[in-house]
Amino acid sequence: MSGISTFNPPVRTLMGPGPSDVPPRVLEALSRPTIGHLDPRFVDMMEEVKRMLQYAFMTDNAMTMPVSAPGSAGMETCFANLLEPGDKVIVCQNGVFGGRMKENVIRCGGEAIMVEDEWGKVVDVQKVEDALKAHPDAKVLAFVHAETSTGAQSDAATLCRLAREHDCLSIVDAVTSLGGTPVRVDDWGADAIYSGTQKCLSCVPGLSPVSFSEAALEVIRKRNTPVQSWFLDLNLVMGYWGSGAQRSYHHTAPVNSLYALHEALCILQEEGLENAWARHEKHHQALKAGLEAMGMNFVVKEGDRLPQLNAVSVPEGVDEAAVRRALLEDFNLEIGAGLGALAGKVWRIGLMGHASNQKNVLLCLSALEAVLGQMKAPIAKGAALDAAMAIYA
Amino acid sequence: MSGISTFNPPVRTLMGPGPSDVPPRVLEALSRPTIGHLDPRFVDMMEEVKRMLQYAFMTDNAMTMPVSAPGSAGMETCFANLLEPGDKVIVCQNGVFGGRMKENVIRCGGEAIMVEDEWGKVVDVQKVEDALKAHPDAKVLAFVHAETSTGAQSDAATLCRLAREHDCLSIVDAVTSLGGTPVRVDDWGADAIYSGTQKCLSCVPGLSPVSFSEAALEVIRKRNTPVQSWFLDLNLVMGYWGSGAQRSYHHTAPVNSLYALHEALCILQEEGLENAWARHEKHHQALKAGLEAMGMNFVVKEGDRLPQLNAVSVPEGVDEAAVRRALLEDFNLEIGAGLGALAGKVWRIGLMGHASNQKNVLLCLSALEAVLGQMKAPIAKGAALDAAMAIYA
Numbered sequence: 001m002s003g004i005s006t007f008n009p010p011v012r013t014l015m016g017p018g019p020s021d022v023p024p025r026v027l028e029a030l031s032r033p034t035i036g037h038l039d040p041r042f043v044d045m046m047e048e049v050k051r052m053l054q055y056a057f058m059t060d061n062a063m064t065m066p067v068s069a070p071g072s073a074g075m076e077t078c079f080a081n082l083l084e085p086g087d088k089v090i091v092c093q094n095g096v097f098g099g100r101m102k103e104n105v106i107r108c109g110g111e112a113i114m115v116e117d118e119w120g121k122v123v124d125v126q127k128v129e130d131a132l133k134a135h136p137d138a139k140v141l142a143f144v145h146a147e148t149s150t151g152a153q154s155d156a157a158t159l160c161r162l163a164r165e166h167d168c169l170s171i172v173d174a175v176t177s178l179g180g181t182p183v184r185v186d187d188w189g190a191d192a193i194y195s196g197t198q199k200c201l202s203c204v205p206g207l208s209p210v211s212f213s214e215a216a217l218e219v220i221r222k223r224n225t226p227v228q229s230w231f232l233d234l235n236l237v238m239g240y241w242g243s244g245a246q247r248s249y250h251h252t253a254p255v256n257s258l259y260a261l262h263e264a265l266c267i268l269q270e271e272g273l274e275n276a277w278a279r280h281e282k283h284h285q286a287l288k289a290g291l292e293a294m295g296m297n298f299v300v301k302e303g304d305r306l307p308q309l310n311a312v313s314v315p316e317g318v319d320e321a322a323v324r325r326a327l328l329e330d331f332n333l334e335i336g337a338g339l340g341a342l343a344g345k346v347w348r349i350g351l352m353g354h355a356s357n358q359k360n361v362l363l364c365l366s367a368l369e370a371v372l373g374q375m376k377a378p379i380a381k382g383a384a385l386d387a388a389m390a391i392y393a
Numbered sequence: 394m395s396g397i398s399t400f401n402p403p404v405r406t407l408m409g410p411g412p413s414d415v416p417p418r419v420l421e422a423l424s425r426p427t428i429g430h431l432d433p434r435f436v437d438m439m440e441e442v443k444r445m446l447q448y449a450f451m452t453d454n455a456m457t458m459p460v461s462a463p464g465s466a467g468m469e470t471c472f473a474n475l476l477e478p479g480d481k482v483i484v485c486q487n488g489v490f491g492g493r494m495k496e497n498v499i500r501c502g503g504e505a506i507m508v509e510d511e512w513g514k515v516v517d518v519q520k521v522e523d524a525l526k527a528h529p530d531a532k533v534l535a536f537v538h539a540e541t542s543t544g545a546q547s548d549a550a551t552l553c554r555l556a557r558e559h560d561c562l563s564i565v566d567a568v569t570s571l572g573g574t575p576v577r578v579d580d581w582g583a584d585a586i587y588s589g590t591q592k593c594l595s596c597v598p599g600l601s602p603v604s605f606s607e608a609a610l611e612v613i614r615k616r617n618t619p620v621q622s623w624f625l626d627l628n629l630v631m632g633y634w635g636s637g638a639q640r641s642y643h644h645t646a647p648v649n650s651l652y653a654l655h656e657a658l659c660i661l662q663e664e665g666l667e668n669a670w671a672r673h674e675k676h677h678q679a680l681k682a683g684l685e686a687m688g689m690n691f692v693v694k695e696g697d698r699l700p701q702l703n704a705v706s707v708p709e710g711v712d713e714a715a716v717r718r719a720l721l722e723d724f725n726l727e728i729g730a731g732l733g734a735l736a737g738k739v740w741r742i743g744l745m746g747h748a749s750n751q752k753n754v755l756l757c758l759s760a761l762e763a764v765l766g767q768m769k770a771p772i773a774k775g776a777a778l779d780a781a782m783a784i785y786a
Contacts, residue, residue, distance in 0.1 A: 033404050036727045039405065108621070256598075266399055
C-alpha cells in the first residue's frame with residue numbers, strides 16, 4: 001500500500017447550502033489536544049455547550065445538547081424517540097426535508113398524514129389546521145422551519161401553537177435557521193427541534209444540536225416500546241449529557257468537534273443573537289439587490305425568504321452545472337445546486353454564519369456576472385455591484 | 394448571555410480505553426479549511442479514505458467506508474441493515490459490548506440467542522458451534538473480536554468460519570483491534586465489521602469505519618422491509634460513498650473529521666500494518682513486565698490478551714477512583730475504569746495507536762507506582778521500571 005499522501009484541501013469560499021465557511025478561531029479550537037470524554041474538564045465544557053445552545057435556541061429546556069452525528073441524525077433522534085409503532089404524524093412537506101421527515105415516520109412504524117405545499121412556498125397554516133381537525137388522533141405535527149432546499153421560512157410560532165391546541169407534540173427542523181434567523185423554542189412552545197452545526201453556526205459539519213420540552217421528555221420516558229435506535233435513545237444519552245455529577249458512558253463523544261462547537265457558540269454569544277440575525281438580513285439584502293439587478297428571480301416570494309439561503313432561478317438556456325463548475329474552478333467559490341423537484345432549475349446561494357459578509361457578497365456577484373457573461377447568458381451586466389453597494393451605503 | 398470563554402483543554406496522556414493520544418499531524422489535518430461535501434476534491438479524498446480503510450481491514454470489499462458517527466453507530470449500522478423483524482441472531486457475550494449487540498438485536502425486532510462467557514474470557518468456540526447447531530434458522534452470528542471492557546481477544550477466524558459453515562452471516566466488533574492487532578476481513582470471511590477511529594488509529598473520536606462483504610450487501614439489497622434507520626440505511630449511504638462519478642447528497646459528511654481520518658490512515662500506511670502490530674506488542678510486553686513486577690494481575694489469561702488494552706485487577710484495599718483521580722491531577726495521565734461487571738475492580742490501561750510508545754509505558758509505570766506508594770497499597774516497589782526496560786533492551 002502506498003502512493004497516498006496527505007490531503008491539502010483547496011481554500012474555497014463556501015456559499016452553498018452548507019457547510020459554510022468555518023472561521024479560523026473554530027478551526028484552531030478543533031485542533032486542540034484530545035482529552036477523554038469522561039475527563040472532568042471535558043464534562044465542564046459539555047455544561048457550557050449546553051448553556052450556550054440554550055441561548056441559541058432561546059430555551060430553558062434542560063434537554064438541550066448536540067447529537068454526536070449530522071443533522072439527519074438529529075431529525076431521526078426526534079422521530080425515533082417520540083414515535084411508537086402505529087402513531088399518526090401530520091407531516092408538512094414543502095421541499096426535500098419534509099419528505100425526509102415522512103421517511104422517518106414510516107421507518108418508525110408510524111403513519112404519515114401529508115400536508116403538501118408547492119416547493120418554494122411556505123407551509124400553509126390553514127391546511128395544517130384542517131389536517132389537525134381531520135385527524136384528532138394525531139400525536140405529532142412535524143414541519144420544517146427553514147427549508148434548505150428552497151429557502152422558504154415557515155411560520156413556526158403559529159404551527160407550534162396549532163399543534164398545542166390540538167394536543168399534538170411538534171417536531172421542528174431548524175437546521176438552516178439556528179443562528180441566522182430567530183428560533184424561539186420557548187416562545188413557540190416547540191417540543192422537539194433539531195439543527196446542524198455547519199450552517200449559521202459556522203462550525204464544522206457532524207453534530208446536530210437538539211432541544212426537547214418537558215412534555216416531549218415525559219412521552220419518551222413513558223414509552224411502551226424501546227426506542228428503535230440504541231445510539232439515539234435519549235433515555236440512555238441523558239445518562240451522559242445529563243447534569244448529574246456522575247456521567248455514565250454511553251458512546252464516545254466526538255471530543256474535538258465539540259471543542260469547535262463550543263468556540264462557534266462563544267462567537268455567537270459575543271456577537272449576540274439579534275446582531276447575528278441583523279447581519280444575515282443586511283447581507284441578504286445586498287446580495288438580493290445585486291442578483292435582481294442582474295435580472296435574476298428568487299424562488300420564494302418576498303417576506304417568506306430565509307436571508308441565509310437564496311434560491312434563484314437559473315437564467316434561460318444556461319447550463320447550471322457548468323456555471324457552478326466555473327465558479328469553483330476559477331473563483332474557488334461554491335454555490336449550491338437545486339435539489340429534488342428544483343434540480344437543474346435553481347441555484348442556492350448561502351450566506352450562512354461567518355460566510356454572511358460583504359466580501360462574500362461582492363465576490364459572488366462579480367464571479368457570477370463574469371461566468372454568466374462568458375456564457376452569453378441573458379443577464380443585465382454592470383449593475384449588480386452598484387446595487388449591492390447601495391444597500392451597504 | 395456571557396461569561397463563557399474559549400475552552401483550552403489540559404494536555405493529557407491518554408492511556409484509557411480510547412480516545413487515545415492523537416498525533417499532531419492528525420490534529421493539524423483536522424483543522425484544514427472546510428470544503429463542501431460534494432466538492433470534486435473532497436470526493437477524490439473520500440476515495441483515498443476508502444482505499445486506505447481497505448488496507449487497514451485487509452479486504453477488497455467495495456463497501457468499506459467510515460460511518461459519520463461513533464462506533465456505537467457503526468455497530469447499529471451492521472445490525473439495522475442486516476436484520477429484519479423476527480430474525481434470529483446468535484450473540485456472544487463476554488463483556489459490555491456483547492450486551493450492546495443484544496440490545497441492538499432486540500431494537501431491530503430480532504431474537505437474540507445468547508452465548509455467554511465469563512468476563513475476561515474469550516468467546517468459547519465450542520459453545521458457539523453448539524448454538525449454531527441448535528439454531529439452524531439463525532441468520533447472523535455476532536461477536537466481539539476485541540472486547541474493550543476486558544481486553545480479551547477472541548478467535549475471529551474460527552468464529553467467522555463456523556458462521557459460514559452454518560449459513561450465517563457474521564457481524565464482528567473490531568473497535569479496539571483495528572490497527573493494533575490483525576483484522577483480516579477477507580481471510581476470515583467476515584460479513585459485516587465495524588471499528589472506531591479513536592482507538593488504534595489514533596484519530597479523533599466520531600467516525601466508525603465499517604466493511605461489508607458482497608453476501609451482506611446482497612441481503613441488504615433484498616430486504617423485505619426498509620432499514621429502520623434512514624440515517625444509517627446503506628442502500629442510501631452508498632449513493633454518497635459509492636464509487637460512481639455521480640455522488641448524490643444523503644447527509645452532510647463530517648468533512649474535517651474525515652481529513653483527520655485520512656491523515657491517520659496515511660500514518661498507518663507509512664508505518665505498515667505489520668510494524669504497527671509489532672509496536673503494540675512490544676510496548677504491551679514492557680508495560681506487562683512492569684505491572685507484574687509491581688505485583689499486579691491481568692484479568693485475561695496470557696495468550697488471549699489484547700496488547701492495546703491491559704485490564705489489571707485493582708490491588709486489595711485500594712480506592713481505584715482515587716488512584717485514577719491522582720493520576721489525572723498530578724500526572725495528566727488518564728487510565729480507564731472498569732465497566733459493567735468489572736466496575737470498581739479493574740483498571741484498563743490502553744496502549745493504542747500513537748499512544749503505544751516507550752515514553753507512555755514509563756510514565757504510566759512510574760506514576761502508578763508513585764500514587765499507589767502514597768496510598769500504601771500492597772505493591773512491590775522499585776522493580777517496575779527495570780522490568781520494563783529489560784524488555785526494551
